[in-house]
Amino acid sequence: MGKTEGTPLRVIVAGASGWVGRELIQAIHAAPDLVLTGAVARGICGQDAGTVAGLPDPLGVTIRATVTEALDAGADVLVDYTKPQAVRAHVSAALNAGVSAVIGTSGLTAQDYFEIDAMARARSLGVAAAGNFSVTAMLLKRFSLMAAQYVGDVEIIDYAGPQKPDVPSGTARELAEALDNARQLPPTAKPVADILGPQEARGAVIGSVPVHSVRLPSYVLSCETHFGLAGERLTIRHDAGTSAAPYVAGTLLAIRKVRSFFGLRRGLDGILDA
Ligand SMILES: NC(=O)C1=CN([C@@H]2O[C@H](COP(=O)(O)OP(=O)(O)OC[C@H]3O[C@@H](n4cnc5c(N)ncnc54)[C@H](O)[C@@H]3O)[C@@H](O)[C@H]2O)C=CC1
Numbered sequence: 001m002g003k004t005e006g007t008p009l010r011v012i013v014a015g016a017s018g019w020v021g022r023e024l025i026q027a028i029h030a031a032p033d034l035v036l037t038g039a040v041a042r043g044i045c046g047q048d049a050g051t052v053a054g055l056p057d058p059l060g061v062t063i064r065a066t067v068t069e070a071l072d073a074g075a076d077v078l079v080d081y082t083k084p085q086a087v088r089a090h091v092s093a094a095l096n097a098g099v100s101a102v103i104g105t106s107g108l109t110a111q112d113y114f115e116i117d118a119m120a121r122a123r124s125l126g127v128a129a130a131g132n133f134s135v136t137a138m139l140l141k142r143f144s145l146m147a148a149q150y151v152g153d154v155e156i157i158d159y160a161g162p163q164k165p166d167v168p169s170g171t172a173r174e175l176a177e178a179l180d181n182a183r184q185l186p187p188t189a190k191p192v193a194d195i196l197g198p199q200e201a202r203g204a205v206i207g208s209v210p211v212h213s214v215r216l217p218s219y220v221l222s223c224e225t226h227f228g229l230a231g232e233r234l235t236i237r238h239d240a241g242t243s244a245a246p247y248v249a250g251t252l253l254a255i256r257k258v259r260s261f262f263g264l265r266r267g268l269d270g271i272l273d274a
């Protein structure tokens with residue numbers, strides 16, 4: 001497909017052979033305002049990114065082993081869908097080269113995000129990160145934040161397949177941190193230190209919100225926010241299907257927005273409001 005007359009945004013995809021990365025490369029190729037200039041993956045360096053993504057013709061973009069090598073071809077935005085252990089170094093390399101970043105990879109901590117924000121501000125660049133780039137997962141967060149204005153007792157359950165390498169999910173982590181900031185009333189549950197039995201049974205506390213991660217075959221990713229008041233409960237649930245398309249759509253929006261602000265913005269809603 002032909003590109004627009006204006007200069008297209010130059011994008012590097014790290015995680016080019018992955019579930020999201022391959023579909024993202026197809027979408028970038030189809031977008032008139034974006035062009036793929038670099039691709040990074042493990043184990044398949046030297047292959048053409050378009051061929052690996054399943055496009056009918058090669059793109060002329062060779063998959064590299066490192067982000068540093070991929071940056072040599074020039075870029076405006078790095079998108080990362082790799083692994084928790086790799087993403088920080090990738091973002092750091094991009095920012096040091098004057099390139100903005102979009103982070104889809106999950107597993108980063110609040111401290112990681114704090115440091116990425118500082119790095120991006122120091123270089124007057126933007127970084128967009130979302131635990132979940134799908135629109136309906138964004139609505140789970142929005143509706144949960146509305147409920148948190150009225151109900152202080154809230155816990156999260158996140159469900160994923162048995163091989164997911166990080167815990168809790170990026171979706172649940174971002175939700176827990178946002179609920180911690182948003183809730184107006186204190187929880188009424190006994191402090192874990194005052195209860196009998198293994199404290200882990202009450203979940204991991206992210207911000208101040210207990211998060212329980214279930215890992216079982218058959219799940220892709222589901223996330224529930226449970227609110228409780230005396231005599232009633234509210235559950236809000238998001239279920240991901242098996243397609244990466246919802247994340248790709250949100251990621252394209254973030255790619256187009258990330259150069260309009262400085263520092264880190266988290267959550268698709270925060271990115272789109274920039
Ligand atoms: N924010 C969101 O909306 C979403 C986030 N994710 C997260 O994105 C990440 C990737 O997910 P998938 O595409 O399912 O993973 P995947 O396992 O299918 O693909 C991972 C890709 O990263 C590459 N990779 C792994 N380690 C690397 C390294 N050290 N250096 C360079 N490349 C490396 C692999 O070669 C592969 O191309 C995960 O953390 C997942 O939780 C996934 C879907 C949506």
Ligand SMILES: O=C(O)C1=N[C@H](C(=O)O)C[C@H](O)C1
Binds near residue numbers: 171220221
């Ligand atoms: O690992 C995955 O697959 C996914 N991870 C993201 C997360 O950690 O929240 C979201 C997505 O639904 C799939």
